[in-house]
Amino acid sequence: MSGTSEGPTPAADLDRSAVTESDKTYRKSYEKTNDQTEPKTYAYAFAAAALPMAVVDPEGHVTTANEAFATLIGADQAGLPGRVAADLLDLASDARTWHAYREVLRGRQAKLRCTRRLKHPDGHSVWVQVAVAPLAKEAPGVLISVSDISSRRELQARLRHLQMHDPVTRLPNRTLFFERLSAALEAESYEQSGTGRIGLCYLDLDGFKAVNDTLGHRVGDRLLAAVAERLTRVADEAGFARAGAPLVARLGGDEFALLVEDSTGTEQLADLAESALAALQAPFDLAGQRLSLSASIGVVERHAAGTTATGLMQAADTTLYWAKADGKSRWTLFDPERNAHLVTRQALSSTLRPAIERGEFVLEYQPLVGMGDGRLNGVEALVRWHHPQFGTLTPNRFIGLAEEDGSIVPLGRWALTTACRQARRWQLDHPGEPPIFVSVNVAVRQVWDSDLVADVAETLAETGLAPHLLQLELTESAVMGSAGRPLQALQALSDMGVRIAIDDFGTGYSNLAYLSRLPVSVLKLDGSFVRGFQYDEPGDRPNPADEVVVEAMIQLAHRLGLTVTAECVETSAQASRLRHIGCDTGQGWLYSRPVPADRISELLDTRTYADTPVGKP
Numbered sequence: 001m002s003g004t005s006e007g008p009t010p011a012a013d014l015d016r017s018a019v020t021e022s023d024k025t026y027r028k029s030y031e032k033t034n035d036q037t038e039p040k041t042y043a044y045a046f047a048a049a050a051l052p053m054a055v056v057d058p059e060g061h062v063t064t065a066n067e068a069f070a071t072l073i074g075a076d077q078a079g080l081p082g083r084v085a086a087d088l089l090d091l092a093s094d095a096r097t098w099h100a101y102r103e104v105l106r107g108r109q110a111k112l113r114c115t116r117r118l119k120h121p122d123g124h125s126v127w128v129q130v131a132v133a134p135l136a137k138e139a140p141g142v143l144i145s146v147s148d149i150s151s152r153r154e155l156q157a158r159l160r161h162l163q164m165h166d167p168v169t170r171l172p173n174r175t176l177f178f179e180r181l182s183a184a185l186e187a188e189s190y191e192q193s194g195t196g197r198i199g200l201c202y203l204d205l206d207g208f209k210a211v212n213d214t215l216g217h218r219v220g221d222r223l224l225a226a227v228a229e230r231l232t233r234v235a236d237e238a239g240f241a242r243a244g245a246p247l248v249a250r251l252g253g254d255e256f257a258l259l260v261e262d263s264t265g266t267e268q269l270a271d272l273a274e275s276a277l278a279a280l281q282a283p284f285d286l287a288g289q290r291l292s293l294s295a296s297i298g299v300v301e302r303h304a305a306g307t308t309a310t311g312l313m314q315a316a317d318t319t320l321y322w323a324k325a326d327g328k329s330r331w332t333l334f335d336p337e338r339n340a341h342l343v344t345r346q347a348l349s350s351t352l353r354p355a356i357e358r359g360e361f362v363l364e365y366q367p368l369v370g371m372g373d374g375r376l377n378g379v380e381a382l383v384r385w386h387h388p389q390f391g392t393l394t395p396n397r398f399i400g401l402a403e404e405d406g407s408i409v410p411l412g413r414w415a416l417t418t419a420c421r422q423a424r425r426w427q428l429d430h431p432g433e434p435p436i437f438v439s440v441n442v443a444v445r446q447v448w449d450s451d452l453v454a455d456v457a458e459t460l461a462e463t464g465l466a467p468h469l470l471q472l473e474l475t476e477s478a479v480m481g482s483a484g485r486p487l488q489a490l491q492a493l494s495d496m497g498v499r500i501a502i503d504d505f506g507t508g509y510s511n512l513a514y515l516s517r518l519p520v521s522v523l524k525l526d527g528s529f530v531r532g533f534q535y536d537e538p539g540d541r542p543n544p545a546d547e548v549v550v551e552a553m554i555q556l557a558h559r560l561g562l563t564v565t566a567e568c569v570e571t572s573a574q575a576s577r578l579r580h581i582g583c584d585t586g587q588g589w590l591y592s593r594p595v596p597a598d599r600i601s602e603l604l605d606t607r608t609y610a611d612t613p614v615g616k617p
Contacts, residue, residue, distance in 0.1 A: 169228035177249035199263035202316035208254035273331035294329035364594035378437035381419035467497030494519030527568025
């Protein structure tokens with residue numbers, strides 16, 4: 001027999017079939033029952049929920065609200081249906097929230113979450129977080145749920161207060177101060193009302209560190225708190241009859257600030273600074289100690305437009321520095337011109353060393369002429385800085401900076417080498433002429449911070465210049481009273497054959513007795529003496545006192561075996577008189593202004609050394 005037989009159904013399949021049918025029957029029964037009970041269950045849950053909730057129709061009217069919702073807003077639950085939900089929850093108070101709420105009502109936005117401060121009928125305020133979400137498609141409208149976050153907001157406010165206030169003085173701290181300052185400088189803060197100006201008094205206590213060091217930080221903290229009280233009183237008095245009092249803040253350490261929004265001008269800030277200084281002058285009685293205190297204040301007042309918080313504070317800090325540098329216990333007003341000079345000075349200081357490496361410095365040479373025969377005996381090498389931003393700068397603009405930061409050492413070494421190399425070149429190019437010497441200025445820091453003797457010896461050996469053709473000039477204040485290493489260096493250089501000259505002689509504390517023991521060969525009279533020989537009009541005569549002083553110094557120098565060079569010789573009359581009283585060498589615009597090296601070569605070529613100008617301005 002062929003074919004197949006289905007046979008009996010397996011037990012597992014029978015069981016699965018039975019379960020499936022049973023499940024279908026149960027599900028139909030459940031759905032039928034649930035259709036009747038589920039709405040009531042949800043209604044009970046909605047009413048009993050601790051979370052305040054309300055159902056709102058697409059037009060924004062409350063259809064139903066639970067008891068928690070009514071309690072939160074202080075309303076009668078029965079009277080809520082039909083009320084405008086946006087009015088109950090202040091959703092229309094700002095345009096952004098109102099727009100988002102309407103978008104959710106229209107089904108164009110999924111949800112909305114915002115924070116609101118509601119006024120309860122009993123007078124207190126409630127901070128709430130409102131969440132708006134659409135209902136199911138079958139039930140148009142939205143569900144609004146509201147959470148009372150008043151406790152959380154209060155905690156946040158306390159934490160913010162602690163974060164934004166100084167624990168010692170209870171004043172606003174640096175963070176809050178800058179927050180207020182930045183807000184005051186926003187355009188909408190000053191364009192619609194007020195004066196459009198802002199002022200700042202930046203105050204620093206003079207000598208406060210000594211209080212901490214001698215009496216301890218506890219007394220120091222009490223003193224800071226007492227200062228804060230006085231400054232607050234000053235601010236309150238200044239704000240009387242005005243829109244508001246200045247903000248008083250402690251910025252850190254012993255630094256305080258008084259911020260004046262809508263300033264009426266510098267006079268208002270000056271009065272505030274004067275009042276602050278006067279308030280702090282009265283003694284402080286703390287822990288059985290009577291302490292006297294003073295302060296320095298930097299005052300800045302300007303238009304708010306175009307001003308930044310950083311720029312204002314930089315100006316205030318700079319001005320505070322001026323007040324301390326000017327003698328402390330005073331206030332100083334910001335000066336744009338003085339600040340521009342300071343900014344330029346800082347810019348020069350920061351680029352000095354790189355400028356040496358980039359080769360931005362050059363030497364110019366001013367002739368030193370023998371007053372007896374009018375011959376060119378030597379030249380003084382003068383450094384010029386060809387600055388890419390500020391143009392050509394003379395030594396008075398940068399030598400002081402170089403001495404402060406130590407860059408005078410590499411700069412001086414470069415000037416020495418360049419000048420000696422040039423002097424040797426002149427000598428080789430004009431073998432028929434007596435060689436001229438070159439005079440190079442040396443700062444006393446070069447003696448302390450480098451081995452000047454070794455540098456000079458190495459330079460002379462490298463360039464082939466004879467020692468007697470090099471003259472080193474040091475200022476009178478640097479040479480007089482020199483001892484130890486500087487004196488030893490000068491002596492070693494003199495023994496080497498190098499000439500030592502005292503520059504600007506007569507302007508410092510001339511210790512004439514000490515002068516005789518210094519290894520000096522030349523005195524250069526300061527130009528202030530020579531200007532007394534000036535003839536402004538025909539028939540004028542020089543100041544007799546100047547003549548007596550200069551003649552006495554020349555005679556003294558000659559008796560000590562020294563030669564004298566007069567600086568700033570500008571007229572033939574001056575030269576004639578100086579020659580008559582025995583001055584050896586003249587230097588000044590009568591002969592030439594400082595000129596490039598090739599101009600000196602031309603002078604040597606033409607052999608023109610008379611008392612006539614050879615350098616053009």
